[in-house]
Amino acid sequence: MSPSAAWTLYERLLFDEELREAFAANRESVLDQHGLAEVDRARFCAMSLAGLQADAEGRRRYLMAALCRPYPLSAAAIGADNPRALSRFLSGPALFLPLAERSARFGDHLSTLLDTLEDHIPEVAGRLIRAVLSVERALVDNAAALREAAGRGEAPGPPSPPSSAQLKRGRVRLPPYLLVAELPAPTELVRAALGGVGPEDVFPKLEAGQVSRDRLITVARAEEQPVTLLCRGVVSGQSHERAGAGGLSPLVDVKHLRVELAGRQGPLIQSLQEEPTLKELPPAREALMRRLIEAGVVELTR
DSSP: OOHHHHHHHHHHHHHOHHHHHHHHHOHHHHHHHHTOOHHHHHHHHTOOHHHHHHHHHHHHHHHHHHHHTTOHHHHHHHHTTOHHHHHGGGGSGGGGSOHHHHHHHHHHHHHHHHHHHTTTSOHHHHHHHHHHHHHHHHHHHHHHHHHHHHHTTOOOOOOOOOOHHHHHHOBEEOOTTEEEEEESSOHHHHHHHTTSOOTTTHHHHHHTTOOOSHHHHHHHHSOOOOEEEEEEEEEEEEEEEEOGGGOEEEEEEEEEEEEEEESOOHHHHHHGGGOOBGGGSOHHHHHHHHHHHHHTSSEEOO
16 A cells, blocks of 8 residues: 555544544554555554544644634634534545635535534524625635736736726726625624624634624514625736745735615616716715725726
């Protein structure tokens, strides 16, 4: 048996909790199933279970923190009473996919967990969580598309302030890589209901038992406060890091410029397909468009 087979088994022991428990209970039985060479078998027989567990826990926490980072609100809402359910993703083959695909597949994993969770929570709470997950998943897909475009030299950078000529004669338009979504509650209200979780601390807070779904259910049951979310993806920076064989691997930083408008503003956004000038808009709408232009989520033609 090749050394890679021994490493494959070790990887499985690191990320598959059930296999690790079986190995701890009867390592001879687990090794028999993998047909390792005697020298590799001897190494596994001498392996420290405490060391294996410590290695597995450290890697699990690191990987889960990274996987949950793009899904802070949906991961918190779905994993509030069972963070181990989120970690089951690590035992599947998707863990070893490229970063963008792995992140998308983790979104699928969250959706599958939500399918089960919806049988145990109020329907309105399930709808709210699914709406949030849909937005976070769309942001993941948008970031992946931007990174692909950056590889072709086509991705947009941060927008520049419009010139006075653009403000006078430019037409308001929707830029590329803009996402528009409606949510039944403001994102900051959802975040506060989940204990103020953010991308950097969502999984540590879940593991520490600091996230509860109760307040989120209260928010979902209350009168709707719909908002329209505009998120424009831009490339905020590019660099390279050392890769294998002395090569360079590109690093593309993606940022989403965000504005949240009260109410369901779909018709307003749809009206921008006509690309009006600012002066063609009613005063209140012109003021709103100027705010959106300043925030960078819509733009003016030159």
